[in-house]
Amino acid sequence: MGLLGCHVSVHKGVQFAPERGYELGCEVIQIFTRNPSQWKCKPLTAENITQWNASIQTYNIHAVMTHAIYLINMASAERTIRKKSETEFLNEIDRCELLNIPFLVFHPGSYRASTEKSGIRRLVSSLQKLLLKRPDHKVQLLIENTAGGGSLLGNSFEQITDIMDKTGFPERIHACFDTSHAFAAGYDLQTPESYHEIMDQFDSTIGLEHLKGFHLNDSQAELGSHIDRHENIGDGLIGKEVFKEIVNDTRFKSHPMTLETPGGDEAFRRNLQLLYKLRTS
Ligand SMILES: [Zn+2]
Ligand SMILES: [Zn+2]
Numbered sequence: 176m177g178l179l180g181c182h183v184s185v186h187k188g189v190q191f192a193p194e195r196g197y198e199l200g201c202e203v204i205q206i207f208t209r210n211p212s213q214w215k216c217k218p219l220t221a222e223n224i225t226q227w228n229a230s231i232q233t234y235n236i237h238a239v240m241t242h243a244i245y246l247i248n249m250a251s252a253e254r255t256i257r258k259k260s261e262t263e264f265l266n267e268i269d270r271c272e273l274l275n276i277p278f279l280v281f282h283p284g285s286y287r288a289s290t291e292k293s294g295i296r297r298l299v300s301s302l303q304k305l306l307l308k309r310p311d312h313k314v315q316l317l318i319e320n321t322a323g324g325g326s327l328l329g330n331s332f333e334q335i336t337d338i339m340d341k342t343g344f345p346e347r348i349h350a351c352f353d354t355s356h357a358f359a360a361g362y363d364l365q366t367p368e369s370y371h372e373i374m375d376q377f378d379s380t381i382g383l384e385h386l387k388g389f390h391l392n393d394s395q396a397e398l399g400s401h402i403d404r405h406e407n408i409g410d411g412l413i414g415k416e417v418f419k420e421i422v423n424d425t426r427f428k429s430h431p432m433t434l435e436t437p438g439g440d441e442a443f444r445r446n447l448q449l450l451y452k453l454r455t456s
Pocket of ligand 1: 242281282319
């Protein structure tokens with residue numbers, strides 16, 4: 176039985192996200208700790224951090240995932256992009272540490288005009304470098320599986336395992352499973368049986384011990400389409416039955432499972448109510 180929540184906006188400041196999550200019905204939340212479409216960000220103040228810690232307690236939020244900003248691409252062949260990405264990824268790691276956030280979800284990036292092999296090599300070398308710079312930080316980095324397509328990395332369990340193995344640091348690098356991305360990447364999540372088969376595949380490649388969190392999204396885009404288009408739970412091509420299976424899977428008892436469905440807060444509230452109804456204990 177996973178712990179349920181959604182992506183919560185922080186546009187008034189991170190310290191207000193726990194309350195907002197609570198009002199939406201969240202047990203867990205996912206946030207950006209900063210504006211996701213800008214390279215620049217304001218440092219967190221001591222006051223922000225104190226308020227954040229108090230708020231997490233008050234609103235009984237069991238776990239938090241941070242999603243790294245979308246601009247970061249450590250697989251890029253362009254030196255300036257890669258440099259900026261490394262600086263800001265380190266900043267993300269530091270902000271998680273300050274806010275005592277256990278999980279930082281990130282996309283492995285895209286290799287654009289270069290090759291898959293060189294993209295993976297650059298990503299791995301950046302990750303190694305940054306982890307070495309922060310040997311004592313507790314935050315765990317979660318590679319998110321992607322819908323793939325074009326030069327986007329992360330659309331197969333085999334490739335994610337490859338990145339994890341080459342990076343080393345098995346205690347610090349894990350994975351986040353996004354249902355709609357997996358479906359668009361070609362993992363046939365349409366029945367409870369196929370869900371279990373896919374989890375078996377995950378276990379024999381990445382290993383279920385590395386699965387630390389979920390993004391629960393139905394998919395508007397078709398199986399194997401490589402199109403990233405989230406849909407409300409039950410309204411897409413994955414369907415309710417699979418989500419029922421996931422939220423009741425006893426292997427993922429205290430795992431954060433957050434929605435990134437379209438439609439804003441009202442839709443989050445509705446989707447969460449549906450998931451709680453599907454979660455039978
Ligand atoms: Zn993501
Ligand atoms: Zn997506």
